[in-house]
Amino acid sequence: MDHPLVAHKVSVLRDKTTPSPVFRQLTDELVTLLAYEATREVRTVEVEVETPVATTTGTAFAKPTPLVVPILRAGLGMLEGMTRLVPTAEVGFLGMARDEETLNIVTYAERLPADLTGRQVFVLDPMLATGGTLIEAIKFLFDRGADEVTCICLIAAPEGLQRLKDAHGGVERLHVVLASLDERLDEKAYIVPGLGDAGDRLYGLAH
Numbered sequence: 001m002d003h004p005l006v007a008h009k010v011s012v013l014r015d016k017t018t019p020s021p022v023f024r025q026l027t028d029e030l031v032t033l034l035a036y037e038a039t040r041e042v043r044t045v046e047v048e049v050e051t052p053v054a055t056t057t058g059t060a061f062a063k064p065t066p067l068v069v070p071i072l073r074a075g076l077g078m079l080e081g082m083t084r085l086v087p088t089a090e091v092g093f094l095g096m097a098r099d100e101e102t103l104n105i106v107t108y109a110e111r112l113p114a115d116l117t118g119r120q121v122f123v124l125d126p127m128l129a130t131g132g133t134l135i136e137a138i139k140f141l142f143d144r145g146a147d148e149v150t151c152i153c154l155i156a157a158p159e160g161l162q163r164l165k166d167a168h169g170g171v172e173r174l175h176v177v178l179a180s181l182d183e184r185l186d187e188k189a190y191i192v193p194g195l196g197d198a199g200d201r202l203y204g205l206a207h
């Protein structure tokens with residue numbers, strides 16, 4: 001998303017001296033801006049509205065309502081900003097962690113509706129690095145019947161974005177909204193310049 005407000009907030013997030021409370025606040029603000037873009041294609045229906053003056057045609061979310069899925073831990077920092085904008089959305093949870101040695105993805109929690117047939121799903125995760133986490137999460141959602149998946153991320157590496165395209169290239173109903181597409185991954189698969197470990201910066205050291 002090319003917008004000076006987004007660029008400014010991401011720059012402060014990147015700064016290693018930005019403390020957790022400010023980091024959380026900026027993450028929240030950024031999600032609201034990104035969600036505005038990400039929900040551009042949200043399904044709607046026409047409804048009749050009676051104003052004090054006349055009857056007119058308005059817009060409401062179509063059913064089933066959008067599903068928001070934050071990927072724990074770091075994605076949790078994006079949930080409130082998203083639900084503030086789409087308060088009627090349902091929320092499901094995926095807990096996934098990247099093994100920092102092998103880069104394998106461990107799914108340690110799942111609380112989602114059993115049937116996602118026809119659902120529009122918004123996945124929240126601040127970092128798209130190798131893409132391993134999102135590839136797994138998206139596969140999970142499409143396997144359950146999701147119709148359309150939009151990932152909202154703060155920062156991505158080109159390598160991860162390419163892997164995502166290769167893995168799900170045949171699926172037309174997949175969208176990614178980003179605050180920044182960074183330069184590359186380093187030898188430990190961290191995004192450069194990135195912002196470090198988003199989960200740790202939001203919530204403190206995990207280990």
Ligand SMILES: O=P(O)(O)OC[C@H]1O[C@H](OP(=O)(O)OP(=O)(O)O)[C@H](O)[C@@H]1O
Nearest residue numbers: 073074097098128129130131132133199
């Ligand atoms: O694209 P990938 O290479 O899969 O890396 C990205 C993942 O890494 C981070 O989570 P992490 O595994 O550190 O868990 P956390 O949120 O608990 O810190 C981040 O929030 C993504 O989920």
Ligand SMILES: O=c1cc[nH]c(=O)[nH]1
Nearest residue numbers: 129190191196197198
């Ligand atoms: O740079 C990175 C890569 C993966 N996960 C993060 O939180 N940051």
Ligand SMILES: [Mg+2]
Nearest residue numbers: 197198199200
């Ligand atoms: Mg982490």
